Structure formats: structure tokens, C-alpha cells
Amino acid sequence: MxxxxxxxxxxxxxxxxxxxxxxxxxxxxxxxxxxxxxxxxxxxxxxxxxxGWAVIWAIYGGLPDFQVRRLEGMGFRPFLRLEELAPDVALIQALKERWDPECHAFLFPWGHMVSTLEDMVRITGLRVDGQAVTGTTYTSYQEPVERLLGLAVRGEGSSLVQQTVLQASLGVASVRRQTGEGQAEYMDRMTEDARAVMAEEEGDAADRDLRRFLTLVIGKLILGTKGDPVGFRCLPLLEDLSSVGNYAWGAALLAHLFDSLGTSSRETGVAGFFPLLQVWAYYHLPSLGLGVAR
The missing domain is CATH 3.30.160 (Double Stranded RNA Binding Domain)
Structure with a gap:
């Protein structure tokens, strides 16, 4: 009492x-x-x-039509058309605490459950078959970053670039909402800023724009890291843009998310694409009362 x-x-x-x-x-x-x-x-x-979902959406809206078609050919368009999902922090943390690192699955009173590659395809639309997203880790990324993106890394041995720098290179120098600005006006302004700096015709400048955008998408959504910096360890895979669609980006997202779940439960949140966990839980844990009837 x-x-x-x-x-x-x-x-x-x-x-x-x-x-x-x-x-x-x-x-x-x-x-x-x-x-x-x-x-x-x-x-x-x-x-x-x-x-940074809103920023990526805004930049995507500012891409010329031929760039959108290139992204569609690479298999990214369904993923980029996903609606933003408000984080369910309590659910994400509860799932993380039930993660069994030995079995790589969630441990519930009735047994183990885990998100599958089929779930990945249904929820994100990303490809799960194809070439593995892997490669060589370089001691310095300065040369490929300068050559392919026209940017500078944080340090000589770093594989990170500030998100604000990457966004600014795509026309979105500031993501602050102005006083009295609604969501629609906010998104339209960022889209127009991005459209103003994008190359309007195919060529080296357009390829650089697309690599910058893909680096942002991969570094913040697919293989997201905690904090502001964006990783570009996958940049060598973007050198030949015609082969980008051959990689299993969905499988890489799922593997990265599983790796993030394996961190200490004292760490809040996950570094990967948390909406996958939420939607998966809404569908497969009907007791939550948040799923959609199939």
C-alpha cells in the first residue's frame, strides 16, 4: 500500500x-x-x-526525372516512397531487450521470432538477392571521396563525413524550420533548394549528384549510424552506377540492423533502420493492436 x-x-x-x-x-x-x-x-x-527522413524526401523530390528513373532501375524507388513513421521508442527498446544474440532472434515467452528476408521485401521493397554488399576497408577514404563526391572526409583515416556537409552539397544547407512555416512549406522549400543545384542533364555532374544522394540514403537509412556523421564505406560500390542495382541492399539493411540489436541493452535505440522493426512487430504481434489485417 x-x-x-x-x-x-x-x-x-x-x-x-x-x-x-x-x-x-x-x-x-x-x-x-x-x-x-x-x-x-x-x-x-x-x-x-x-x-533524416524529411530531408531525404525533400532532396528526392528535387531530383530531375532522369535521376528518379535511374533510382527506379536500381530498385530504390519503393524504399524512397515509404511514408515517414513516428518512432515507437518503447516498442523498439522492448524488442532490443528481448534480442537473443546467440540465436539472432527475439526471445518471447512462446519461443523465438525474427524478421525474415521476406518481411524485408514486403516492408521496404529493397532487393535481398544479388551480390553481397561487401568490399575492402581502406586506411584513407580521402581520394575516393574527393574524386567521386567532391567532398572532404573528417580526418585522414576517417570513413565518415558530416551529414550537414553532404546535405549542403545537395542544396539543403539548412534544415531548420522557419518561424510560422508549416510542414508543407518546409518540405517545398527544401525541395526547391535541392532542385536549384541539381544537374539537369546527364553527365559527370549528374553522376556526382546521384552518388551524393545514394551515400546519404545508404549512410542514414540503410546502414545508418548513430549521430550526425554519414559513413561512406560503401562508396567504392557506387563508382560504377550501372551496377548499383545488382547488390542486395535489403539483405545488408537486415544484417546491419541485427548487428545493432546486439549492442548493450543499456544503449537506447538502434543504429539501423528502426521502422522495419516497428512494422514487423505491428504485423506479427497482433496483441499490440496496431497491425493491419492481411
């Missing part, structure tokens, strides 16, 4: 209306609940900003 201490006081600003001031365990509970609410909101915002 919770013991509740309380006293009634009169507030000078409220006249004779009594105000109940709680103390003891109830105050501690209220404070803890408020702290948890703020933490969940912060994690939700952090997960959403980590993906």
Missing part, C-alpha cells in the same frame, strides 16, 4: 480555493513519470533526426 502524505494550503493568487500539495512517494512517482516522458520524447526526436 502506498502511503501518501498531503496537506491543504491556500494560494494567495487563487483566493480561498484549496490546493493539495502532495509529498512522499506520490511526488517521487510524479517526478519519475515526468522524467520518463521527457526521456521518451528526447529518444523519439533523436531517432527521427538520426534518420
Amino acid at each position: 502506498v502511503i501518501l502524505n498531503a496537506m491543504v494550503v491556500l494560494s494567495p493568487s487563487e483566493g480561498d480555493r484549496p490546493i493539495v500539495v502532495l509529498s512522499g512517494q506520490r511526488v517521487l512517482w510524479a517526478f519519475s513519470f515526468r522524467l520518463l516522458t521527457l526521456l521518451m520524447f528526447a529518444l523519439q526526436s533523436e531517432l527521427r533526426s538520426r534518420l
Whole structure:
């Protein structure tokens, strides 16, 4: 039984209306609940900003038609047309805590369950068959980054580039929403900014634009990392744009997500594409009451 201490006081600003001031365990509970609410909101915002979904959507909308057709030929169009999903932080963290690293599956009271390649295709539309997304790790990425993207890495031995730098190279120098600006106006402004710097005809400049965009998509969505920097270890795979569609990007996304789930449960969130986990759980855990009837 919770013991509740309380006293009634009169507030000078409220006249004779009594105000109940709680103390003891109830105050501690209220404070803890408020702290948890703020933490969940912060994690939700952090997960959403980590993906940078709105920015990628806006840049995608600014691509010329011939670039959109190239992305469609590579198999990325269904993935890029996914609607943004608000992070369900509690669900993601609960799934992470049930991850069994030895079996690479979620451990539930009734047994193990795991997202499959079939789930990956149905949810994201990315290819799961084809060449493996693998390659050589270089001691320095400065040369390929300068040659293929026209950018500079963070350090001599780094494989990361600041997301803001990559976005700025695609025309979106600032992602801050202006005062009084609605979501539609915000997206339209970023799309127009991106469209203004994109090469309008095929050629070396257009190839560079597409590699920059693919680096952002792969580095923030498919093989996402925690924090602002975008990884470009896959950049050598983008040198020959005609072969990009031959790789199993969906399988790489799933493997990267599984690897992220294997980190300590004390670490909040995951580095991979968390919407896959949410949609998978909504479909396969009907007790949540959030799935869609098949």
C-alpha cells in the first residue's frame, strides 16, 4: 500500500480555493513519470533526426526525372516512397531487450521470432538477392571521396563525413524550420533548394549528384549510424552506377540492423533502420493492436 502524505494550503493568487500539495512517494512517482516522458520524447526526436527522413524526401523530390528513373532501375524507388513513421521508442527498446544474440532472434515467452528476408521485401521493397554488399576497408577514404563526391572526409583515416556537409552539397544547407512555416512549406522549400543545384542533364555532374544522394540514403537509412556523421564505406560500390542495382541492399539493411540489436541493452535505440522493426512487430504481434489485417 502506498502511503501518501498531503496537506491543504491556500494560494494567495487563487483566493480561498484549496490546493493539495502532495509529498512522499506520490511526488517521487510524479517526478519519475515526468522524467520518463521527457526521456521518451528526447529518444523519439533523436531517432527521427538520426534518420533524416524529411530531408531525404525533400532532396528526392528535387531530383530531375532522369535521376528518379535511374533510382527506379536500381530498385530504390519503393524504399524512397515509404511514408515517414513516428518512432515507437518503447516498442523498439522492448524488442532490443528481448534480442537473443546467440540465436539472432527475439526471445518471447512462446519461443523465438525474427524478421525474415521476406518481411524485408514486403516492408521496404529493397532487393535481398544479388551480390553481397561487401568490399575492402581502406586506411584513407580521402581520394575516393574527393574524386567521386567532391567532398572532404573528417580526418585522414576517417570513413565518415558530416551529414550537414553532404546535405549542403545537395542544396539543403539548412534544415531548420522557419518561424510560422508549416510542414508543407518546409518540405517545398527544401525541395526547391535541392532542385536549384541539381544537374539537369546527364553527365559527370549528374553522376556526382546521384552518388551524393545514394551515400546519404545508404549512410542514414540503410546502414545508418548513430549521430550526425554519414559513413561512406560503401562508396567504392557506387563508382560504377550501372551496377548499383545488382547488390542486395535489403539483405545488408537486415544484417546491419541485427548487428545493432546486439549492442548493450543499456544503449537506447538502434543504429539501423528502426521502422522495419516497428512494422514487423505491428504485423506479427497482433496483441499490440496496431497491425493491419492481411
